[in-house]
Amino acid sequence: MATATQAPPYKSYASLVGIFGAGTTGIAALTTLLGRRPERLGALDLAVLAAATFKASRTITDDEVTSFLRDPFVKEKAHEGDEKPIEDGGPRQAIGELLTCSRCIGMWAAAGVVSLQTVAPRTGRLVTWSLAASAANDFLQAGFAALTSKANELEQRTSES
Numbered sequence: 491m492a493t494a495t496q497a498p499p500y501k502s503y504a505s506l507v508g509i510f511g512a513g514t515t516g517i518a519a520l521t522t523l524l525g526r527r528p529e530r531l532g533a534l535d536l537a538v539l540a541a542a543t544f545k546a547s548r549t550i551t552d553d554e555v556t557s558f559l560r561d562p563f564v565k566e567k568a569h570e571g572d573e574k575p576i577e578d579g580g581p582r583q584a585i586g587e588l589l590t591c592s593r594c595i596g597m598w599a600a601a602g603v604v605s606l607q608t609v610a611p612r613t614g615r616l617v618t619w620s621l622a623a624s625a626a627n628d629f630l631q632a633g634f635a636a637l638t639s640k641a642n643e644l645e646q647r648t649s650e651s
Contacts, residue, residue, distance in 0.1 A: 491492060496577060496579050497579065498579075499581065499583050499584045501575075501579050502580055502581040502583065502584035502585075503584050505581070505584075506584055506585070506588065506644075510598065511562070511576050511595075513601070514601055515606070517601075517605040517609065520571060520609060521605075521609060523647075524603075524609065526609060526611075528604065528607075528608040529590050531604075531607070531608075535607075537597050538618055538622045539587075539600065539603055539604060539607070539622075540601075540619060541621070541625040541626065542603045542617070542618040542619075542621035542623035542625065543596055543600040543618075544596070544597045544619075544625050545621040545622065545624045545628070546596075546599035546603060546621055547592040547595045547596040547599045548592055548601070550589060550592075551571055551589065551590055551591065551592045551595055551601065551630035552571030552572075552592070553570070553571070554569065557569055558569070558586055558589060559573075559584070559589060560573055560589045561573055562582070563575055563582050563583075563585045563586030563589055564576060564586055564589075564590065571590075573586075573590050574590070575587045575589075575590050586634070603618050603621065605616065606618070617623050619650050634638045
């Protein structure tokens with residue numbers, strides 16, 4: 491986010507939107523040349539793509555393994571997410587805002603997984619289903635941790651009574 495005295499990097503935002511538009515246009519042209527039909531994706535595909543997009547965006551914005559992507563664009567050393575983008579009013583700030591916001595990068599991740607699944611269906615399914623399974627694992631791990639914590643809390647209350 492820009493400070494009160496500094497305007498947001500609108501030119502850089504416009505460049506990023508242009509890059510996104512050019513990329514999606516290029517993928518659309520490629521799919522047409524290859525005779526691929528992305529409109530054949532069904533409800534199950536949407537659910538899997540949504541889970542894959544969730545996992546891809548969270549991996550980019552929060553994981554240690556992708557901190558090297560965020561590091562040049564954040565104020566302090568990138569580590570495990572929650573970094574703040576550089577506020578220089580230019581491209582580094584715009585890219586930093588993109589790479590530290592899971593909802594912002596989510597659109598790019600969605601375009602990537604849908605494009606991959608459309609252009610190279612076998613590889614796309616492998617990547618998409620792997621990301622979706624990893625997202626399901628994240629939810630199961632969080633649910634297990636919450637249930638275990640609650641069970642331990644209840645057990646401790648019972649033993650204190």
